[in-house]
Amino acid sequence: MFWSSILLALRAIRRNLLRSFLTILGIVIGVSAVITMVTLGNGATRAVADQISSLGSNLIMVRPGKRLGPGRDEAGSPNFKARDAEAITTQIGSLNAIAPVASKSVTVVYAARNWSTTVTGSTNAYFTAGNWRLADGRVFTGTEQRAGKAVCVIGATVRKELFGGQPPLGDELRIKNFACEVIGLLQSKGQSAMGMDQDDIIVIPLRTLQRRLTGTQDVNTLMVSVQDGGDTSRIMADLRLLMRERRKIGANEDDNFSILDTRQIAEAMTGTTKVLTMLLGAVAAVSLLVGGIGIMNIMLVSVTERTREIGIRLAIGALEREVLLQFLVEAVALSALGGIVGIILAMLASLGLAKVMQVPYIFDPSINLLSFVFSAAIGVVFGYFPARRAARLDPIEALRHE
Amino acid sequence: MNAASVRAAPETGALIELRDVTKTYGQGPATFLALRGVNLRIGAGEFVAIMGPSGSGKSTAMNILGCLDNPTSGAYLFRGMHVENLTRNQRALLRRYYLGFVFQGFNLLARTTALENVELPLVYRGEPRAARHAKARTALDAVGLRQWEHHTPAELSGGQQQRVAIARAIVTDPTILLADEPTGNLDSQRSHEIMDLLAALNGDRGITVLMVTHEPGMARYAKRIIRFVDGQVDSDHHNGENA
Incomplete structure (x- = not known):
């Protein structure tokens, strides 16, 4: 039963190439955007740290005024x-x-x-x-x-x-x-x-x-x-x-003067780039979410067709759990494929962009894993749950679904 | 009960029998009585047309006979086995091993070739690939569509689609073939071709055919005509006899 469900799922993917492609595309865009942005942000942070250390490792700067940076109150100092x-x-x-x-x-x-x-x-x-x-x-x-x-x-x-x-x-x-x-x-x-x-x-x-x-x-x-x-x-x-x-x-x-060493300056500046990295990551997370909504859309649009299909399968003698397993395998396969393609695409994009931006490329396994899991979860949830609802209908009702 | 016990159902008396079957839809004041005490016996090898006006309960009876729906009260015996006590999965196994369905709207899988559509029931039976292909091709041969096996439903005419659906229904060698308005979406020439096919399956292979129709011209192919009115059997006679 397990193998026949996998067979049926792979056939369904092949039959619905456009739908499968759009689902994968949503995941690919979301995953690759998040990974690329965070990877480049990490590279920029590293670049900043490297350049600060090129200043001289044990440098102390003494300046008039209480604070360093914009708006420093030099008046009276x-x-x-x-x-x-x-x-x-x-x-x-x-x-x-x-x-x-x-x-x-x-x-x-x-x-x-x-x-x-x-x-x-x-x-x-x-x-x-x-x-x-x-x-x-x-x-x-x-x-x-x-x-x-x-x-x-x-x-x-x-x-x-x-x-x-x-x-x-x-x-x-x-x-x-x-x-x-x-x-x-x-x-x-x-x-x-x-x-x-x-x-x-x-x-x-x-x-x-x-x-x-x-x-x-x-x-x-x-x-x-x-x-x-x-x-x-x-x-x-x-x-x-x-x-x-x-x-x-x-x-x-x-x-009325300030004393800073390069380590403090480095901390202040890498702190800034870390904030920027988080900001980029947040923007990218939105694109992941939008990708997820795209997946949701495609899955929901095809619910009518899928409900009828489920009705046909139930009528000719498929068990509820066989139908569910098929749809689960289909959702997992599409999501995993999208996630893997997204990771590969992100790797190529961040390698290229890192070269252009002159920042080092740093592979971050946790963000790769995180965005993969998130997109896979979206794909599975929105591929599987509408199918589960349909599979619980009476076959006759599912067949009549308009 | 498992698949084996379903297959080993005892063969006693009539093939299928409805005893005092009722079916209601809805609740409270909106309750609708679709069937009001139906008694019916159908033997192996019969070709039965179920007729009646809209809302007479003929489709409801068909769904119950096809194990797609359970009666509200009464008993449905399939080879002496009480179907009304079975679970969803057990009824699915009954459909898998004994029944073939042909619907008015064909209900083929879109973007799927005729061959894949026909072999679908065999996939759920766990048959190996080579056997599936061979049986599916034989079934397509029987409906005269062997050369169309790689075409999808969108590339086939309505009559051809219905013949693919019939091939799908008979590929498992079912005990009963249930056809719900099989000619409802076809012109009269295609309709007669489909009816000839059903009559041949009944005559040559001995498959029991149950068909719902409201066209007297199609019912004429059947050996026995059961007429439903208001959720009850109004008349039941062999073809050629007077009602």
């Missing part, structure tokens, strides 16, 4: 000075590099080309702290840093936009109103976690920036790179005390 960096160098140990950083957006010109970019003023410590390597040329000399000479180290994007294929070393760019000799070229880092081009950068000595571009002694950020094995949390606590003291903050007052 004085900027740092280059001397703050020197104080940290002398008073706190286990550090690789301390870089005072100030920056300004400007348009730079070379020959007939110009390019809007950010000019960063800092010391050679910036290259260490920011994990930068030179592709060509050299970094600043001590004299250049102290005297504020017009020399610069440029990123790959700036080089491409201004110099094209020409070798840039030794040439001079115009930054606002002064000429600046290119002495070094940085290795490309690619996009940052926030989607910004990290190679769109010009680094000049801090003093040069302060004198020729900003006209102040201000420093926006102190980048502190901790030695491997250094106790980051202890150093952060020391930094806080030192800064409170130097900024003359009373015992009852809040900090």
